[in-house]
Amino acid sequence: MSSQNDGPLLDALRGARWPARRTVGAALPGAHRSQQRGTSGEFTEYRLYRQGDDPRQLDWKLLARSDRAFVRLTDDHAVVSTWFALDASLSMAYPDTRSAVDGTVSKWALARSIAVGLAAVAHASGDPVGLVTTGANGPQRMTARTRRGTVGELARLLDGVAVGGEHALSPLVTAVPMRARLVILTDLLGDADDLLRVAAQRSAAGAIVECVHVVARKELELPSGALLARDPERASVERSMDRRLHAAYRQQFDAFRAERAQQWRASGAGYAEARTDVSATRLVRQIIAGSGLDVVPAVAAPTTPAGRG
Amino acid sequence: MTFAAPFVLGLAALAALVVVGLHLLSVRRPPELLLPTARFVPTSDVRAVSRTRTPRDLLLLLLRVAALLAAGIALAEPRYTTTRDERVAMVAIEPGVVGDTAAVRRLLVADLLVADARLVFVADSLSAPTATSAASYKAAQVFPRVIQVASRLVQADPTIDSLALIVLRAKPFTEDRAWWAWRAAWPGRVVVYSPRADSASAVTRRVARRVVIVPAARDEGRSAQSVPADDVVEASFRWHAARVNNSERAASDRAIVDSIVLSRGRSPSVALQTVSRPGRVHVSWPLNGVPDSGAANARSDGSWRGWQTASEGDTATALVAGGMAMMGTWSVAQFGTWRPDADAGTSPHSDTVSFSERAQPLAWWSDGRVAAIEQVVNTGCERTVAVVAAQAHDILLSSSANAFFDRLLAPCQRPSSVAIAALDVRTVLGAALAPASALRTQDRDLASDGTTGGRWARWIPALLLALSLVALLVEWRTRRADSEALT
Numbered sequence: 001m002s003s004q005n006d007g008p009l010l011d012a013l014r015g016a017r018w019p020a021r022r023t024v025g026a027a028l029p030g031a032h033r034s035q036q037r038g039t040s041g042e043f044t045e046y047r048l049y050r051q052g053d054d055p056r057q058l059d060w061k062l063l064a065r066s067d068r069a070f071v072r073l074t075d076d077h078a079v080v081s082t083w084f085a086l087d088a089s090l091s092m093a094y095p096d097t098r099s100a101v102d103g104t105v106s107k108w109a110l111a112r113s114i115a116v117g118l119a120a121v122a123h124a125s126g127d128p129v130g131l132v133t134t135g136a137n138g139p140q141r142m143t144a145r146t147r148r149g150t151v152g153e154l155a156r157l158l159d160g161v162a163v164g165g166e167h168a169l170s171p172l173v174t175a176v177p178m179r180a181r182l183v184i185l186t187d188l189l190g191d192a193d194d195l196l197r198v199a200a201q202r203s204a205a206g207a208i209v210e211c212v213h214v215v216a217r218k219e220l221e222l223p224s225g226a227l228l229a230r231d232p233e234r235a236s237v238e239r240s241m242d243r244r245l246h247a248a249y250r251q252q253f254d255a256f257r258a259e260r261a262q263q264w265r266a267s268g269a270g271y272a273e274a275r276t277d278v279s280a281t282r283l284v285r286q287i288i289a290g291s292g293l294d295v296v297p298a299v300a301a302p303t304t305p306a307g308r309g
Numbered sequence: 310m311t312f313a314a315p316f317v318l319g320l321a322a323l324a325a326l327v328v329v330g331l332h333l334l335s336v337r338r339p340p341e342l343l344l345p346t347a348r349f350v351p352t353s354d355v356r357a358v359s360r361t362r363t364p365r366d367l368l369l370l371l372l373r374v375a376a377l378l379a380a381g382i383a384l385a386e387p388r389y390t391t392t393r394d395e396r397v398a399m400v401a402i403e404p405g406v407v408g409d410t411a412a413v414r415r416l417l418v419a420d421l422l423v424a425d426a427r428l429v430f431v432a433d434s435l436s437a438p439t440a441t442s443a444a445s446y447k448a449a450q451v452f453p454r455v456i457q458v459a460s461r462l463v464q465a466d467p468t469i470d471s472l473a474l475i476v477l478r479a480k481p482f483t484e485d486r487a488w489w490a491w492r493a494a495w496p497g498r499v500v501v502y503s504p505r506a507d508s509a510s511a512v513t514r515r516v517a518r519r520v521v522i523v524p525a526a527r528d529e530g531r532s533a534q535s536v537p538a539d540d541v542v543e544a545s546f547r548w549h550a551a552r553v554n555n556s557e558r559a560a561s562d563r564a565i566v567d568s569i570v571l572s573r574g575r576s577p578s579v580a581l582q583t584v585s586r587p588g589r590v591h592v593s594w595p596l597n598g599v600p601d602s603g604a605a606n607a608r609s610d611g612s613w614r615g616w617q618t619a620s621e622g623d624t625a626t627a628l629v630a631g632g633m634a635m636m637g638t639w640s641v642a643q644f645g646t647w648r649p650d651a652d653a654g655t656s657p658h659s660d661t662v663s664f665s666e667r668a669q670p671l672a673w674w675s676d677g678r679v680a681a682i683e684q685v686v687n688t689g690c691e692r693t694v695a696v697v698a699a700q701a702h703d704i705l706l707s708s709s710a711n712a713f714f715d716r717l718l719a720p721c722q723r724p725s726s727v728a729i730a731a732l733d734v735r736t737v738l739g740a741a742l743a744p745a746s747a748l749r750t751q752d753r754d755l756a757s758d759g760t761t762g763g764r765w766a767r768w769i770p771a772l773l774l775a776l777s778l779v780a781l782l783v784e785w786r787t788r789r790a791d792s793e794a795l796t
Contacts (some may be wrong), residue, residue, distance in 0.1 A: 034533070090345075091345030094343065094344070094345045096343070115711055127493070187345065189345050189346070218343070219345070221347045222342075222344070224338075225340075226339035226340075227339050227340050227342045228339045228340065228341045228345065228346055229344040229345040229347035229350050230341055230342070230343055231342075231343075231344065231345060231348060232343045232345060233345065234348075237348050238347070239346050239347050239350035239351070239352060239353065240350075240353055241340075241350045241351075241353070245350060245351055245353065248350075248351045249346075249349050249350045249351070252349040253346055253349045254352075256349060296621065298395050305437075
């Protein structure tokens with residue numbers, strides 16, 4: 001999907017808001033509730049004065065009427081930088097849609113659309129939008145900014161990314177400012193463990209981390225008949241399968257997804273699964289609504305398959 | 310159409326079946342799918358054996374099978390004949406079997422196998438140097454000559470389709486190792502006619518006998534040339550007769566006196582008339598070693614039987630008889646040689662040949678030519694020796710001559726002979742007739758062997774091979790196109 005085709009998506013998301021799941025730190029005035037209080041003119045409540053409070057916050061008129069010292073509390077709103085980290089490894093190019101005629105999109109195309117959609121929503125709220133990604137042409141980074149045309153720049157930068165390569169995403173994620181809202185779009189088939197560790201650290205520090213697990217429909221519904229499945233990123237992984245092994249494969253894959261969802265949520269991050277057979281608009285709305293997108297089957301995860309992360 | 314090597318065609322058909330089987334049941338790598346989540350597929354064999362439900366690439370399969378069959382037909386050397394396939398019964402008659410061809414036909418008339426088959430008598434198998442007397446004749450000895458005659462026959466006559474072997478045996482049939490060794494060389498059915506084991510005619514009586522040498526009358530044997538008084542041949546006969554009498558215990562009162570008339574210079578045609586007593590043996594040993602030419606036995610078609618005077622001088626290094634050889638420089642310069650009937654292998658139906666009149670060799674020169682024969686005449690037998698005996702030489706008295714004189718002094722073989730009508734034991738070995746193709750050589754020229762089909766016949770194998778190569782080429786191009794389409 002090129003930037004010229006993002007029009008319908010952006011039109012469908014116009015007016016949408018994407019509030020932060022938790023209060024944000026002190027920053028310029030914005031749309032998200034801030035941990036900072038007292039500076040804005042929007043009254044919230046009174047609280048008894050405690051030693052150490054700023055005397056300037058005392059409501060002197062109330063003190064004069066009731067001879068009791070109360071402090072005026074007001075909520076602050078601030079902007080939050082929103083960074084997108086897109087996995088552009090070779091596995092994200094699946095399925096190959098060069099010759100597809102049924103509207104099938106690849107995992108990378110879906111991740112790109114979701115990123116553009118979320119960026120547009122965040123940018124509309126005045127939030128700075130940034131991007132890190134890595135592909136065949138190396139790591140790429142776009143500093144978070146709020147000026148006009150940022151979403152278009154982000155879309156064009158994503159259009160120029162060549163999917164492939166063996167660069168890990170977690171080092172780039174580490175370089176994202178700690179206070180920013182981080183959205184990771186990946187299929188969790190690469191350095192997923194490193195990403196999870198970074199996400200856990202950021203969540204513990206109070207940052208907002210969202211994980212969008214991109215899953216292709218063709219990964220869930222394999223073609224019938226005997227075939228030789230080969231991992232595009234690992235030539236040594238070569239398995240033959242037929243109809244009898246489909247159920248076993250699906251069981252292991254479901255267990256993997258359920259385990260990842262549980263791990264990410266346990267780390268304090270948000271987790272959502274995005275399938276390629278669902279439109280990007282719907283997925284964006286579900287993500288900003290914070291519905292959690294609990295479509296991952298509740299399958300007990302016995303063991304983690306031998307993954308790359 | 311027949312094939313010189315039908316087994317090649319069978320091999321080609323078998324290979325085609327294998328190709329068809331492999332086409333329908335293939336062990337191959339399944340189609341490859343790049344799947345990032347391949348790690349979640351349980352480990353199993355990379356290969357997949359699959360039987361195609363609906364055959365695909367039928368054109369490819371057809372090309373392969375056509376190539377194999379075309380090559381098989383070409384290599385099987387097809388032959389095209391328009392005449393009716395003929396069956397031939399090779400009739401091998403052992404020594405001691407008395408009768409004629411008419412009696413053989415009467416014997417075989419009830420045999421459905423050879424009812425409509427052409428009979429070919431292999432009578433001259435007895436002229437082979439290995440032939441022995443009827444008493445010691447082995448059943449397996451018929452095979453070499455029969456196979457030789459049959460091979461020549463099928464080479465000369467392409468209409469022959471199959472052959473049967475009929476053996477007329479003088480003694481009860483017993484199978485030994487030699488029989489089975491030679492039996493394996495004959496690629497078809499063998500029918501052996503033999504007398505019963507208790508047949509009196511088949512048993513050679515072993516009685517004591519005493520040999521007496523009776524020189525022929527002077528007016529019979531010495532009219533042509535002068536015979537010395539101390540003739541070495543006559544002396545040798547007497548010396549060897551004494552030896553034989555000693556070994557035969559001829560002193561017994563029950564011994565049978567066996568007179569042997571020795572003629573030196575008497576022509577066989579005249580001498581045969583002297584053989585009047587039953588069992589009387591007449592030995593005709595011409596002084597100059599040249600029996601009559603046998604012109605009386607010449608036929609109108611140019612063939613002949615009997616002795617023939619050699620046109621040029623020759624020598625031989627040995628005289629072989631009874632498994633022993635008399636080494637020396639024998640002069641064959643003025644000798645005649647005896648040849649079997651020119652048509653012994655292909656006696657026509659209309660001709661009736663009496664086997665009892667057939668001559669049997671007794672001695673050979675080292676080059677295989679016959680040096681002495683025995684002919685059964687009336688109730689006795691006539692033995693003709695075409696050997697020049699040097700008067701000053703004692704080789705005829707040496708021990709190496711014992712076997713030669715044993716054969717000359719032996720009684721006629723008639724007492725141990727068996728009439729064809731007495732061969733009432735029929736032993737059938739094998740089921741199918743011998744195919745003529747098994748006896749044909751592979752280097753025949755199609756145009757010269759009597760096959761028909763015109764001048765194109767010789768090109769058909771080459772055309773089939775070319776067709777096979779073209780089919781393989783098309784198959785290769787088809788596979789290449791498929792592989793390129795996949796990639």
